[in-house]
Amino acid sequence: MDDVIAVNAPIRVAQLGCGTVGSHVARLLLSGTDLSAHIGHPLQVTGIAVRHLDKARPGIDPALLTTDSESLVDDADVVVEVIGGIEPARTLILRAMAHGASIVTANKALLAAHGPELYASAEANGVDLYFEAAVAGAIPIIRPLRESLVGDEILCVKGIVNGTTNFILDEMTNSGMSFADALGLAQELGFAEPDPTADVEGFDAAAKASLLASLGFRTQILGDEVSRDGITSVTTDDIEAANRLGYVIKLLACAKPLDADPTQISVWVRPTMVPLSHPLANVHGGNNAIFVESRNAGRLMFMGPGAGGAPTASAVLGDLVTVARNRVAGVHLPPTMDSGSRRAASHGDAMTSAYIALTVADSPGVLARIASVFAAHQVSISTVHQGPSDARSAVLDITTHCSRWGDVQDSVAELKTLTDVVHGDIRVYAVEGN
Amino acid sequence: MDDVIAVNAPIRVAQLGCGTVGSHVARLLLSGTDLSAHIGHPLQVTGIAVRHLDKARPGIDPALLTTDSESLVDDADVVVEVIGGIEPARTLILRAMAHGASIVTANKALLAAHGPELYASAEANGVDLYFEAAVAGAIPIIRPLRESLVGDEILCVKGIVNGTTNFILDEMTNSGMSFADALGLAQELGFAEPDPTADVEGFDAAAKASLLASLGFRTQILGDEVSRDGITSVTTDDIEAANRLGYVIKLLACAKPLDADPTQISVWVRPTMVPLSHPLANVHGGNNAIFVESRNAGRLMFMGPGAGGAPTASAVLGDLVTVARNRVAGVHLPPTMDSGSRRAASHGDAMTSAYIALTVADSPGVLARIASVFAAHQVSISTVHQGPSDARSAVLDITTHCSRWGDVQDSVAELKTLTDVVHGDIRVYAVEGN
Numbered sequence: 001m002d003d004v005i006a007v008n009a010p011i012r013v014a015q016l017g018c019g020t021v022g023s024h025v026a027r028l029l030l031s032g033t034d035l036s037a038h039i040g041h042p043l044q045v046t047g048i049a050v051r052h053l054d055k056a057r058p059g060i061d062p063a064l065l066t067t068d069s070e071s072l073v074d075d076a077d078v079v080v081e082v083i084g085g086i087e088p089a090r091t092l093i094l095r096a097m098a099h100g101a102s103i104v105t106a107n108k109a110l111l112a113a114h115g116p117e118l119y120a121s122a123e124a125n126g127v128d129l130y131f132e133a134a135v136a137g138a139i140p141i142i143r144p145l146r147e148s149l150v151g152d153e154i155l156c157v158k159g160i161v162n163g164t165t166n167f168i169l170d171e172m173t174n175s176g177m178s179f180a181d182a183l184g185l186a187q188e189l190g191f192a193e194p195d196p197t198a199d200v201e202g203f204d205a206a207a208k209a210s211l212l213a214s215l216g217f218r219t220q221i222l223g224d225e226v227s228r229d230g231i232t233s234v235t236t237d238d239i240e241a242a243n244r245l246g247y248v249i250k251l252l253a254c255a256k257p258l259d260a261d262p263t264q265i266s267v268w269v270r271p272t273m274v275p276l277s278h279p280l281a282n283v284h285g286g287n288n289a290i291f292v293e294s295r296n297a298g299r300l301m302f303m304g305p306g307a308g309g310a311p312t313a314s315a316v317l318g319d320l321v322t323v324a325r326n327r328v329a330g331v332h333l334p335p336t337m338d339s340g341s342r343r344a345a346s347h348g349d350a351m352t353s354a355y356i357a358l359t360v361a362d363s364p365g366v367l368a369r370i371a372s373v374f375a376a377h378q379v380s381i382s383t384v385h386q387g388p389s390d391a392r393s394a395v396l397d398i399t400t401h402c403s404r405w406g407d408v409q410d411s412v413a414e415l416k417t418l419t420d421v422v423h424g425d426i427r428v429y430a431v432e433g434n
Numbered sequence: 435m436d437d438v439i440a441v442n443a444p445i446r447v448a449q450l451g452c453g454t455v456g457s458h459v460a461r462l463l464l465s466g467t468d469l470s471a472h473i474g475h476p477l478q479v480t481g482i483a484v485r486h487l488d489k490a491r492p493g494i495d496p497a498l499l500t501t502d503s504e505s506l507v508d509d510a511d512v513v514v515e516v517i518g519g520i521e522p523a524r525t526l527i528l529r530a531m532a533h534g535a536s537i538v539t540a541n542k543a544l545l546a547a548h549g550p551e552l553y554a555s556a557e558a559n560g561v562d563l564y565f566e567a568a569v570a571g572a573i574p575i576i577r578p579l580r581e582s583l584v585g586d587e588i589l590c591v592k593g594i595v596n597g598t599t600n601f602i603l604d605e606m607t608n609s610g611m612s613f614a615d616a617l618g619l620a621q622e623l624g625f626a627e628p629d630p631t632a633d634v635e636g637f638d639a640a641a642k643a644s645l646l647a648s649l650g651f652r653t654q655i656l657g658d659e660v661s662r663d664g665i666t667s668v669t670t671d672d673i674e675a676a677n678r679l680g681y682v683i684k685l686l687a688c689a690k691p692l693d694a695d696p697t698q699i700s701v702w703v704r705p706t707m708v709p710l711s712h713p714l715a716n717v718h719g720g721n722n723a724i725f726v727e728s729r730n731a732g733r734l735m736f737m738g739p740g741a742g743g744a745p746t747a748s749a750v751l752g753d754l755v756t757v758a759r760n761r762v763a764g765v766h767l768p769p770t771m772d773s774g775s776r777r778a779a780s781h782g783d784a785m786t787s788a789y790i791a792l793t794v795a796d797s798p799g800v801l802a803r804i805a806s807v808f809a810a811h812q813v814s815i816s817t818v819h820q821g822p823s824d825a826r827s828a829v830l831d832i833t834t835h836c837s838r839w840g841d842v843q844d845s846v847a848e849l850k851t852l853t854d855v856v857h858g859d860i861r862v863y864a865v866e867g868n
Contacts, residue, residue: 028585028730038584040768132582138731140574140582148566148574150472151462151751279737282716296462296748297572297738303713304734314730317585329765334474 112207112223348406546657782840
């Protein structure tokens, strides 16, 4: 580290961005909360970089605002990045680290896209890069994975990491709303962005899943390596069918090594049927919840509000205290991720039970033909229920034992070719165990 | 710190105790788990202090065992204390810190009784004192309170922190067993000690509550300052009555400042009626769960196995990595508790809703007399249900609005004097909100 804090000089904190999260951070930094006492050293906010100086920002001293973010980061001990998005956040963070500043960021999209570059720069410059706020709001999950469980072996990280989609699926489940109506309601209430793509297509959850996978399995997996399905095609019929069978549909993120080759980490985000008795089935509204299963600690669950200005600001401030303490002591947290031998598994290799609903001709021999398709793809059927039927066709609800996701998909592709037997759409979901 | 780690010298770890937790820690330390890689520095277990050298300890090199615990701690960089109990743990930890060693301990009883002395010694000697394993097994709760939430304001810490009593209450609830039978089953299955006093009388939960209160509210509250009721007098009748009203009985620990004077922290452990819809109602068997409510982060919940050798060992190893890293860097975590202006509130000042069940004469004017007793003590009644009755008496289930616990107790004491109206025992429970 080329910057050392002089005995009485305050720690200079530069803030980048002053939106929803940033304005909460700024107000907490500038008022009340006495972080210096926890750090054992004075702290000084040197400035807040914004795009437009003339926007009204109640409670924030306008003299602190600047559009010159480069000068601001060049003269900082710690940079708090709450701009979001890739640029200019990436360039400014790299510049700050090159100047010897430690970083606190809430930016999952940036870390999921450019994590390896940023971790390498932090290590090369001997600075900290903390990002508790990037996953699941104020729920402490990064620190437990990076520090508390570092002497354990993590077997699986799984959970609900996007509050917007959880809210939408909750509304569809509880009031029978269509996806479009539930999305509209979420937008009306401010739980969804005007452009909801990042949430409803699963990009946000995939970014978080990549961070959880990287920390849990000490590797570097990018957001676009995550197998991803959003919730836009989930129908109320699917939700009703799931409920009939004792499940609720949740957008789950999951990371775990393949049994067949633990150096390959299967990471996916997809709408999943979760048993009603499972704790994740009872995570409602905008809440997030993350399960960590480890060799010795067993199954741990962390739950709380997954987003929002105040929770995210709480996580940023917790990180800021630690990073500032480390600065004063002249140390930094060693890297917990490396670009070692573990890598993302091929999407088809993910193992899961599956649910397949299909409408078939109600005639003898049909089930045998369908079963033989699954068998040919090494997919073992667990249960078959016949649902609503009319004179000529019946709905089959099929669940499988734990199978390769690719084999399930191949089975479905082949089933679609049996047009004399299979009518209409085939619905496929992953199914979570108890 | 008077000991500095030489560049290539390993960090010398001394372990005290080799019982259920200790043998798990030792096996993890001595086999497989590569802590050195996470520390960035070699680690050496210099010895394990035990009382009897000749006991069979599979997987542990007998050459490491010693009965000379004093020499062992005198020559250590980090001491892992898993003896439990007050002495000799206290004397050895103080001796180790005076010699410059950092401490990792799972010993809640010791911290609850002598925390202030130990924290002061750690600070005076410039060493770390870590104790994640002391509360709720491997659930990361100490580190979140001490570090993640340090920039936030904690409003309340509440939860189920004793797995033995949770198992017993669960059995009583699910199979209608008496307390004695459920305790017998817990002992048979190894979930309860042959002498179950510490668990069933709430001493263990009170010790943990004192630690959570001290960390959450940055003060020093001792275990014997905690208002404490155990579960020995909970009856199956109480549990059935609770169920009828939509509650389940759990042994809850709670710490929160008094509204009237936030420098006074109300800390209690008592059997509490928890609404069936509350997440804590669904914490089963030996699991623990802790709610933390804070100004900005909102309501966070942490859940997992609350005890057991492997989970506790996982937490010990997580702490050991951090403490060892700090030793290498020559730093230690600053104290997060102080003996400042906050103190434990008087037990009667705790605020809670309450449930009171009493058998009364079934005659006109009785309810008015009972209500006037509550009113005289400033206890406001929320609901009254008349339960099973015969020709001459009726059972009243009364719930109150949030009241001083002391006023509820005073009301009950006065009701007991109304022998012409009130027949037999009066049952009283705290009631948790939603």
